[in-house]
Amino acid sequence: RTFRNAMSDLRVAREFLQHYLPKAIQDNVGLNTLQLERESYVDQDLALLVTDVLYSVKTKNTGSAYIYVLLEHLSQPQKFASWRMVQY
Secondary structure (H helix, E strand, O other): OHHHHHHOOHHHHHHHHHHHOOHHHHOOEEEEEEEEOOOEEEOOOOOEEEOOEEEEEEEOOOOEEEEEEOOOOOOOOOOOHHHHHHHO
């Protein structure tokens, strides 16, 4: 919840993305157009899902794109944690 609250501040989100997004992606998106999107939606099976943090941005080539930020804190190392991320 703390992470989501902080990343709802677009100034904080831009700084975070400037630090962690690869330069090739940063060169193709306008981080100054960053907009926070709704945090819940209904999938094709009509299940209610909640995102961590979802943004939309304008791009140079395709017009627009989404940036989904997922941060997972694990109190202990887990061998298959990356597979869980794919499921998200």
